[in-house]
Amino acid sequence: MRAAIIGGGWAGLSAAVELAKAGVRVTVFEAAKQLGGRARSVEVQGQQLDNGQHILVGAYRETLRLMQEVGADPERLLRRLPLELSFPASQPLPFHLRLPRLPAPWHLACGLLAARGVRLSEKISAVRFMRWLKVAAYRIGEDCTVTTLLDRHHQHGSLRRHLWEPLCLAALNTPPAQASAQIFVNTLRDSLGSGRAATDLLLPAADLDRLFPAAAANFIRARGGEIHLSARVDAIDTGPGIRGESFDHVIVAAGPQHAAALLARHEATIASAQLLAEYTFEPIGTVYGGYPQQVRLPLPMLGLYDRAGGQVGQWVFDRGALCGTAGVMAFVLSGHGAWEALDNAALAALLHHQLAVTLDRRLPAMLWFQVIRERRATFRCRPNLRRLSARTDLAGCWLAGDYVCAEYPATLEAAVRSGVAAAREILLSESLPVARRAYASGGNSAPQFPRHG
Structure with a gap:
């Protein structure tokens, strides 16, 4: 055949x-x-980088199976870390959530309750939300937007800004106000609602090729x-x-x-x-910035400072911690936004400023930068x-x-x-x-x- x-x-x-x-x-x-x-991989400044900074998670079981099938060892090519979301410059308090290595569902419950920069009422509401989804077998009835779903279940405040909405944008590459709530819930079912290992971040320690x-x-x-x-x-x-x-x-x-x-x-x-x-489609931008080798992030992945809702980039990744390319930062810009109207130099400068404010320190100037714009990166995942x-x-x-x-x-x-x-x-x-x-x-x-x- x-x-x-x-x-x-x-x-x-x-x-x-x-x-x-x-x-x-x-x-x-x-x-x-x-x-x-x-x-795919691209060559930038003599280095093999990627056309977009991708994240895998432990729930990617078919991807991991096929990698093993063809001889690409996931244990060697991916760095497995517990899910950890950190927004050090968020206001009024820095946000930090890390899921401990406990059996499900205790890993999620303990992670939510121990989250910093979150009111106790928000934590309890989030636990109730996940419990409701489980009882409902992760079916919400008539599809709606993620914004509508979060409003309906009283998900507000810091957890909404730093957990639910960023996860929606990362998973669906569609703003919560336009994204399918049922598809978002499916991703929650197979990650936060699944076994502990399913929530692990698998960050590429090699180029995508x-x-x-x-x-x-x-x-x-x-x-x-x-x-x-x-x-x-x-x-x-x-x-x-x-x-x-x-x-x-x-x-x-x-x-x-x-x-x-x-x-x-x-x-x-x-x-x-x-x-x-x-x-219809949503874009993704990736901006690589080359700094002196001593520039590092406290974690391999950080949430960027949000200027009262006027953010440009959402995440920054330390390629030195992941792939050994010291000083190289990868900024991720998901979905349509103000960044699309900026030229490459202005975009890199704004992201440099975002990173400096996020880290609360002066940074040396970028030695080089490379902007990659995928204008039709994903289909818009609407209800x-x-x-x-x-x-x-x-x-x-x-x-x-x-x-x-x-x-x-x-x-x-x-x-x-x-x-x-x-x-x-x-x-x-x-x-x-x-x-x-x-x-x-x-x-x-x-x-x-x-x-x-």
Whole structure:
């Protein structure tokens, strides 16, 4: 059996790995010069950095499984830390929350009750909120915005500003006033509402290429697969076929806008193309700042000073603590905001000021900076957003991508899950034993949260 995968991002590579493992001859067509899609490495100032600072968590079970499958050891490539959120410059008091290494649900209850810079009434209200979600089986009824959900359950004050709203923006890359409450609750179910290890932060200690794409490519090639870079696919022929080659199955693992263009060419998938064409998107900005090597953060990840709601960046990461690139800071800017109108120099200067105020000290000037703007980084995860399934109405054509994984927002784990699901549906349709065993064992039941970004 032969299968073509259009798109060499994490969804496409996950599908290719799962198929290659089952003995299917796979061919990956990637339009760019490198693999990884929106989670790829770039060279900046002679260093391998990432096009966006990504965060994984312990709940990324499918991602961790596939990393191990292709020989990318998560224990070596990811730094596991307890969930710790710190906003040292928040007003009126610095905010700090750290989940202790206790069995669930005590880790969450004790972490909330021990949080600093939070009133006792807020802590009790947060515990009640999580308890209500659990009793309701994490189903809220009619979907609404995250803002509406938080208002309904009296989540206000410091925990709202420093826990619920930042987690929403990190997981869904959509402002709480526009974000789907049900999708947000799904992420809470599989992180804060799950086992203790699921809440751990897994911060990359290597560039994104080494985390999965490079090892996945080696795995695919070792099993007879082919990978074509700079190979844009403009049409899927009936059969199905790609660029004159015939395949038994084709998986479209491109972004929603690119998938829509391919699906619009066939009468059977016009409705799917129209649905995807209605998607709107949110940007993500990453600003790398190079400081003298002695500049360090007290924690690998810090919440940035918020100027009374006028923040530009939300988080800063110490790449020296994570990857050994001393003095390199990665600032994350999620969703639409004032930062989009700033030129690169002004943006870097403002973030430098934010960091100095956050740390409450003078900082030496940046030696260099690099701004990366992903203008369509993720789809906007709004309430009641219609999602497609892996199977399309075009014979032999399937979909993979974070927008296909209906229960979750646009994250690496959602992309991986979608690729695995598409591959297993193909194998099941061909009655291959590996697919039957995978479904029987619940092998694709992994939860996830959050994106970073």
